[in-house]
Amino acid sequence: MSEPAVLDAVAGQPRVRDFFSRALQAGRLGQAYLLVGPAGAGQEEAARAVAQAVVCRHGGCGACDDCRRAADGSHPDVRWDRPGSPAGYLVDQVRDVIAEAPLAPVGGRGKAFVLERADRLGPSAANALLKTLEEPPSHVTFLLTAPSVDAVLPTIASRCQVVPFAPPDRARVLQALMAETGATKGQAAWALAVTEDAASARSFLSEEGAARRAACDAMADALLSLGRASSWEAVQSAQGVASLLAAKETSSRPLPDVGALVDDARVAKKVKPGRASALKRVWANVVEGEPADPASCDELAQMVREAREAGRFSEEDADSALEALASSSRAGAEADYLSAGAAKEREKAATRQQKAQERSSIMEAVACAEALLRDLLALAAGSPGPLVSGDRADALRPVAAQLARSGDAPGALLEALDVCARARAQIRSNVTPRVALEALLLSVKEALWRSSSR
Known part of the structure; x- marks a missing residue:
């Protein structure tokens, strides 16, 4: 073998x-x-x-x-x-x-x-x-x-x-991430800086990670504008970041009309009328993200593959339909083995996992703030090394210069990093993420811009 x-x-x-x-x-x-x-x-x-x-x-x-x-x-x-x-x-x-x-x-x-x-x-x-x-x-x-x-x-x-x-090897991980996702070096470095590992970074850079990227962008904009923002504006920025992550992501590509394939198969007498009606009900469940009969999903998947081979469905449309069918089929197969009580517990577990993922995304927003603060610290100390937020270098330099003019920039930045560490601990201890983000931005503003916070 x-x-x-x-x-x-x-x-x-x-x-x-x-x-x-x-x-x-x-x-x-x-x-x-x-x-x-x-x-x-x-x-x-x-x-x-x-x-x-x-x-x-x-x-x-x-x-x-x-x-x-x-x-x-x-x-x-x-x-x-x-x-x-x-x-x-x-x-x-x-x-x-x-x-x-x-x-x-x-x-x-x-x-x-x-x-x-x-x-x-x-x-x-x-x-x-x-x-x-x-x-x-x-x-x-x-x-x-x-x-x-x-x-x-x-x-x-x-x-x-x-x-x-x-x-x-960070350099190799960075190159692999760029090759796999098509990201620039700056984008890949940023993804690695705000996520836990290469797999999370790939997900962050994918189409499904759009809300996470938007939240981190909003967090970066909020942190870099704290010097001229009021306390109320800082709170609003935190709420905006949390809202981006709390919103359910919807697919950017609508599912193709698989029901039309079933109708064509019925007209061509490849599928009996009763079976066609059943398959269309299954597809309706798939569209809603509900569990569906695995055998029917397999039958519909074969129709989708044939439509792709015939040029009726594009690769992208076929892939989105097949992915939706696979997901509903899996849920349907699991339901066959679960009692009503066990299925309810599984639903609760899925809800818990979703909440855990939301908190993980909030942690990425905190990591975004930490990455920017470390880069500001490097700039304030005159370090020649590369910045992890390289694509934001032009926005970071004037902020670092302003901090340097205002007094003890390294001390203030280290204090701000401690604020981020406390925010992490609060989120882990089940503090509402929105509240933790509000406290983070307000405390970072106080640490970096004391004179303007009063």
């Missing part, structure tokens, strides 16, 4: 790549791994690649439907969890994993469970997971990520094979 193609995603970690390649080719993949290393080292990419290999009937070809769905998060046999609250994982999240693990795979060869930031599994959540992690069903592989072994509870770490990741 040749090396799984999906492992190309971890080419920057040759030892990790060789380790998993040998295990997969020999058919001896373990059942629990702890992937440890600094942010951006590639743990998430490795977890995704191994999850693809777990469900792929070809061992990780990277090209089949199982691999594609595992990569885009729509495969029913790949579950990806993140801490459900600022304090860490919720016990209910872990109970969902425990309940789902024994179920047979829906479509793949096996099942993969990815738990990001396992260092945020508290004692209660960890204790709930221990037995399943120690004796997982034979078809299940657990992939946990963390910054270090020491950060994870010993009871969790001892039940996993530890896979260490070398620190990423």
